[in-house]
Amino acid sequence: MANPNTPEFALETSDEQTVLRVSGDWTVRTVQIVDEDLRALESGAGVTLDVSGLGQLDTAGAFVIDRTLRQLSDAPADIVGDHRNAENLIGQVHAVTDVDEPKRPAHGGLVDMLERTGRGFMNMLSESRDMLAFLGETLVTTFRLVLTPWKLRWTSIVSVLEEAGLDAMPIIAFLSFFVGMVVAFIGATTLRDLGSEVFVVELIGFAMLRELGVMMTGIVLAGRTNSSFTAQIGTMKMRQEIDAMQTLGLKPMDVLVAPRILAMVVATPVLAFVGTIAGIAGGVMVGWMALDINPALFLDRLQSNVPLDQFWVGMSKAPVFGFVVALIACRQGLNVGGSVQSLGSKTTTSVVQAIFSIIVIDALFAIFYMEMGI
16 A cells, blocks of 8 residues: 555646646655656646645755746646645745846957956955965964974874875885986986986986975875865864864864974975985986996986085975975865865865965076076
8 A cells, every 4th residue: 555645746738738736745755756757747738736635845845846847837837726835835946946047248259258367367366365364374373383382282293294294205205216217218318319328417416406306295295295184174174173173262273274384394305305315216227227327336426516505405495395285285175165065176276276386486496596596
């Protein structure tokens, strides 16, 4: 025997009109039973809704009925039968879902292009202003905690050092090793035509010590650690854990942002050093296997012809890269809304901004050191 509360419908079609009879309970718990069958209905005539046998009705059921009536006919439906709130509830749902989006006036391609350019420029200015405000707040908070070290959350700092530093070391070393090999192969191929394969040593030294070692570290951290920080803080924001934290009198800047900033500033130079050594090891491997350059000769020539200041040039960028990666990650995480879509969007934005910022900052460093004659 069928359950009397199960939603049912019957569509009676004639030349003059179409009658949709509904019965049973149409609620959020039951409408999925008939949803698929309702979507398959078709009719072009005027529709009359008979609610004589309708039981319980909530907004979900009213929405499904209203959607079906729209699907059957463009004309408003007549509601017949005695039900205490069917007409009122379906009418309210119809009014809410019947809002037409304002249509943009038709413009030419040039107008649309200028509009998008202007909107993008204003968004960039707004983003820059918000980033500078967050940067200032972060610097003030971090310096305040550094001057009062007993207020630092050392457990959080050590945890981030392990997660973002120690755990990232193998992949940074692995990638830098193969980048060093690629640079050595390209140098060997190019210099072989000039009979100067031995200068691959200087190429590897300058490239890895000054640029590629720290650059690879920054890009890996932007893709790995940056996305992790944004997702962690964003999830806390979605679950309202940050609101609960503030209710308890804890400041998110002290608890979430400052430990990550300090940990990344400390960990990034170490990771950059490991990446640089791994890149040089890749160059040594290529020199030994492809160019018959003994590793001892390679390292001796590297020490003699590549100044030590090239190493410090690269290392000077590492804390800045770590700070920027953590700063962008924390800001985008705190900007996450209440939806999963917002979390994904902010995570993507965070990674893109971090990689873009690292490349721009590296270019600025290059210009600065060039002007300094280093």
